[in-house]
Amino acid sequence: MLGLNKKDMTLLIAVAVLTMFAPFFLNPFPTDSAMAQFNAGYPDLMQRFVIFGIFAIGFNILFGLTGYLSFGHAAFLGVGSYAAVWIFKLFTYNVVPAILLAVIVAAVFSVLMGYVSLRRSGIYFSILTLAFAQMMFALAYSVLSNPKFNLTNGETGLQVYPNDPQMFHPEGMQDFPHLFGLYMNSTYTMNVGPWAFDFNTGYYLCAVVMLAVFYLAIRIFRSPFGMMLRAIKSNQTRLNYTGLNPRPYTLAAFVISGAYAGLAGGLMAAMDPLAGAERMQWTASGEVVLMTILGGTGTLIGPVLGAGFIKYFENIFSKINDAVLHQWFAFLPDGLEDFVVFIIHPFVGKGWHLTLGILFMLVVIFLPGGLVEGGQRIGKWIKNRGKSEDSDAGPKTEPAE
Amino acid sequence: MGILEVKDVGKRFGGLQALGDVNLSVKENSVHAIIGPNGAGKSTLLNCLVGKLIPDTGSVMFDGQSVLGRTPYEINQMGISRVFQTPEIFSDLSVMENMMIPCFAKRDGSFRMHAIENMMDEKDIVEKAEAMLVDMNMADKREMHAASMSRGDKRRLEIGMCLAQEPRLLLLDEPTAGMARADTNNTIDLLKQISDERDITIAIIEHDMHVVFSLAQRITVLAQGTPLVEDNPENIKGHPKVREAYLGESA
Ligand SMILES: Nc1ncnc2c1ncn2[C@@H]1O[C@H](COP(=O)(O)OP(=O)(O)O)[C@@H](O)[C@H]1O
Ligand SMILES: [Mg+2]
Numbered sequence: 001m002l003g004l005n006k007k008d009m010t011l012l013i014a015v016a017v018l019t020m021f022a023p024f025f026l027n028p029f030p031t032d033s034a035m036a037q038f039n040a041g042y043p044d045l046m047q048r049f050v051i052f053g054i055f056a057i058g059f060n061i062l063f064g065l066t067g068y069l070s071f072g073h074a075a076f077l078g079v080g081s082y083a084a085v086w087i088f089k090l091f092t093y094n095v096v097p098a099i100l101l102a103v104i105v106a107a108v109f110s111v112l113m114g115y116v117s118l119r120r121s122g123i124y125f126s127i128l129t130l131a132f133a134q135m136m137f138a139l140a141y142s143v144l145s146n147p148k149f150n151l152t153n154g155e156t157g158l159q160v161y162p163n164d165p166q167m168f169h170p171e172g173m174q175d176f177p178h179l180f181g182l183y184m185n186s187t188y189t190m191n192v193g194p195w196a197f198d199f200n201t202g203y204y205l206c207a208v209v210m211l212a213v214f215y216l217a218i219r220i221f222r223s224p225f226g227m228m229l230r231a232i233k234s235n236q237t238r239l240n241y242t243g244l245n246p247r248p249y250t251l252a253a254f255v256i257s258g259a260y261a262g263l264a265g266g267l268m269a270a271m272d273p274l275a276g277a278e279r280m281q282w283t284a285s286g287e288v289v290l291m292t293i294l295g296g297t298g299t300l301i302g303p304v305l306g307a308g309f310i311k312y313f314e315n316i317f318s319k320i321n322d323a324v325l326h327q328w329f330a331f332l333p334d335g336l337e338d339f340v341v342f343i344i345h346p347f348v349g350k351g352w353h354l355t356l357g358i359l360f361m362l363v364v365i366f367l368p369g370g371l372v373e374g375g376q377r378i379g380k381w382i383k384n385r386g387k388s389e390d391s392d393a394g395p396k397t398e399p400a401e
Numbered sequence: 402m403g404i405l406e407v408k409d410v411g412k413r414f415g416g417l418q419a420l421g422d423v424n425l426s427v428k429e430n431s432v433h434a435i436i437g438p439n440g441a442g443k444s445t446l447l448n449c450l451v452g453k454l455i456p457d458t459g460s461v462m463f464d465g466q467s468v469l470g471r472t473p474y475e476i477n478q479m480g481i482s483r484v485f486q487t488p489e490i491f492s493d494l495s496v497m498e499n500m501m502i503p504c505f506a507k508r509d510g511s512f513r514m515h516a517i518e519n520m521m522d523e524k525d526i527v528e529k530a531e532a533m534l535v536d537m538n539m540a541d542k543r544e545m546h547a548a549s550m551s552r553g554d555k556r557r558l559e560i561g562m563c564l565a566q567e568p569r570l571l572l573l574d575e576p577t578a579g580m581a582r583a584d585t586n587n588t589i590d591l592l593k594q595i596s597d598e599r600d601i602t603i604a605i606i607e608h609d610m611h612v613v614f615s616l617a618q619r620i621t622v623l624a625q626g627t628p629l630v631e632d633n634p635e636n637i638k639g640h641p642k643v644r645e646a647y648l649g650e651s652a
Binding site: 003219220222223224225226227228230231233234235237238239240241242243244245248249252256 | 451473477478489502566
C-alpha cells in the first residue's frame with residue numbers, strides 16, 4: 001500500500017496512531033496527581049516533539065544515509081523561521097505561504113552551503129558547515145539588523161508589529177497564525193474524570209505534516225537514490241570507479257535535509273510568530289546531531305524517538321527544582337532528605353544537560369544503534385524467551401528500519 | 402590500433418621516475434598481462450589509465466578518445482572498469498544491492514535523481530543483477546551482508562560488479578594477491594570464462610606467474626618504470642632479459 005512494503009507500512013501506521021492520539025498517551029497522569037509534572041501532553045511541548053522530529057528526520061537523510069555530519073543545520077531552521085515571519089509581517093497570517101516560503105528559502109541556502117562544504121568530506125566537511133552556520137548566525141544576530149536595513153531585528157528577534165503592512169490580513173481576524181481560519185493556538189480541552197487532554201490545532205497541523213514527510217523519508221530510504229546515498233557512506237572509491245558521481249547525490253541529500261529543517265523552522269514560526277537568531281546557533285545544530293545518534297542513526301524511526309526523548313528531558317527534567325525534590329523525599333528523615341536532594345540536585349532543573357550527557361554517553365557506548373537498537377534487543381529478548389533456546393536464530397542482516 | 406593505446410607516458414613522484422616513456426598497446430578482446438618486480442610501476446601505470454593519477458607526459462587513448470583529464474567516474478562511463486588489489490565493494494550493503502548499483506550506473510549514467518521509486522520495482526535492474534549473481538555463482542548469497550563474505554567471494558562479487566557494467570576493458574590489479582591457492586584457481590577459471598564468453602578486453606597486472614601464464618595472450622614486462630619486452634607467453638618465458646629482471650629473482 002502507498003508503495004510501501006508491509007514492514008514499512010506497519011511502521012507508518014504505528015507512527016500515525018501515536019501522533020494522532022498523542023494527547024492521550026502523553027497525559028497519562030491525572031491533572032492533580034503528584035505525577036502530573038511528568039505529563040507531556042500540553043500543546044507547546046507536543047508541537048516541539050513533532051517539529052524537532054521533522055528536523056531530525058531530514059537531518060538523518062543526510063547524516064544517516066551518506067555519513068556526512070553537518071554541524072550547521074540549525075541555520076536552515078532559523079532561515080525558515082525568518083522567512084515565515086516575513087510572510088506574516090508583509091502579507092498574511094495564513095501559514096500555508098509562510099511554510100512554503102520557509103522550505104524554499106532554506107533549500108536555496110542549503111544549495112549554497114552544500115555546494116561549498118561538500119567539496120570536502122569527513123571532519124573538514126563538518127567544520128565548513130559549522131563555519132557557514134556561525135556566519136549566518138552572526139549575520140542574523142547583528143549584521144542584518146541595523147536601522148537602514150533590518151532583516152532580522154537582531155537580539156530582540158523578528159516579530160509582527162501592529163504597523164506592519166499585512167496586506168492580505170482581513171479586518172476582524174485575530175492577530176495569530178491560522179490555517180484558513182483555524183487558529184494555531186486554539187485548543188480544545190477534554191476532561192475525563194480527573195484527566196485532562198488537550199487537542200491543539202497547531203499540534204495537529206505539525207503532526208500531519210510530520211507524517212507526510214516521514215512517509216517521504218521512507219520512500220527516499222527505499223529508492224535507488226537512497227541506496228546510492230548508503231553506497232556513498234560505505235565506499236566512495238568503489239562508487240567513483242562504478243561510474244557514479246557522488247557530488248550531486250550528496251548535494252541532493254544535503255538540500256533535502258536543509259528543506260526539512262526549513263520546514264521545521266517555518267512550522268515553529270507558525271506555532272509562535274517569532275524568529276530569533278539563537279535558533280541558528282551551533283548548540284542548536286549540535287542538538288539535532290544528538291537526537292539522531294540517540295535515536296538511531298540511519299534508522300527510519302530513530303530520529304523521531306531521539307527528538308522526542310531530548311525534548312521531553314529538556315522540558316520535564318528542567319522543571320524539577322529543589323522544592324519538588326523535597327516534596328518527593330519528604331518521607332525520609334530530615335538529614336537524609338537534604339542529602340538525597342543535594343545529590344540529585346545537579347542532575348535536574350538547570351542541570352538537566354548533565355543527565356542528558358550521561359544518558360547520551362551510555363547510549364553511544366552500550367547501544368551504538370541508539371534507542372532503536374535498544375528496542376530491537378528487548379524485542380529479541382522477549383522472542384527468544386518465548387521460544388526457549390532455539391538455535392536457528394542465526395545472524396541475519398537487518399535492513400534499515 | 403589497440404583498444405587501449407598508451408604513448409610515452411611518464412610519471413614522477415618527487416625525485417623518483419616511477420614511469421618513463423611507457424608504450425603499450427592492448428588489442429581488443431585479448432587478455433594482456435603486465436608483469437614486473439615490486440615497485441616496477443605497474444600500479445602507477447594502471448592509476449594513470451583510470452584517472453586516479455595524471456601522467457606528466459604522454460597520452461592515453463581508449464577507443465580513439467583521450468582519457469587524460471577525466472575523472473574516474475567519467476572514464477568508467479567510457480567503458481573501463483577496474484578491480485582493486487584489495488576488493489573494493491560496498492561492505493555495508495547487501496550482495497544484491499552491491500550488484501544493483503553498477504546496473505543503475507550502466508542504465509542511468511553518473512547521476513539520476515530517482516528518489517521516490519522503490520528500487521525493487523526497477524524490474525530490469527533487479528533481473529540483470531540477479532542474472533549476474535547467478536553467473537558469479539553467488540545467487541544463494543543474495544541477501545548477505547557484503548562485509549561478511551570470504552575474501553574470495555568479495556573478489557568474485559567485485560568482478561561481477563564490474564561485469565554488470567558491460568565494460569569494454571576490464572583492468573585488474575593483482576586480483577589474486579594474498580589469496581589461497583584454491584581461491585586463486587577459482588579466480589583464474591572465472592577470468593578465463595569471462596574472456597571466452599564475453600566481448601571484453603582484459604588487462605591484468607599480476608605478480609603470480611602461474612596466473613599470468615594461464616591467462617595471458619600477450620605479456621608486457623615492466624622494470625623500473627619502462628617496458629622491457631612485449632611478447633607472447635612462450636617467448637617471455639624463455640627471454641633472457643626477463644629471466645634476469647624478473648623471473649631470476651622470484652624463482
Ligand atoms: N603516490 C605515490 N607517491 C610517491 N611515490 C609513489 C606513489 N605511488 C607509487 N610510488 C612509488 O612508485 C614506484 C612504483 O610503485 P608501484 O606502481 O606501486 O609499483 P608496483 O605496483 O609495480 O609494485 C614505487 O617506488 C613506489 O614507492
Ligand atoms: Mg602494485
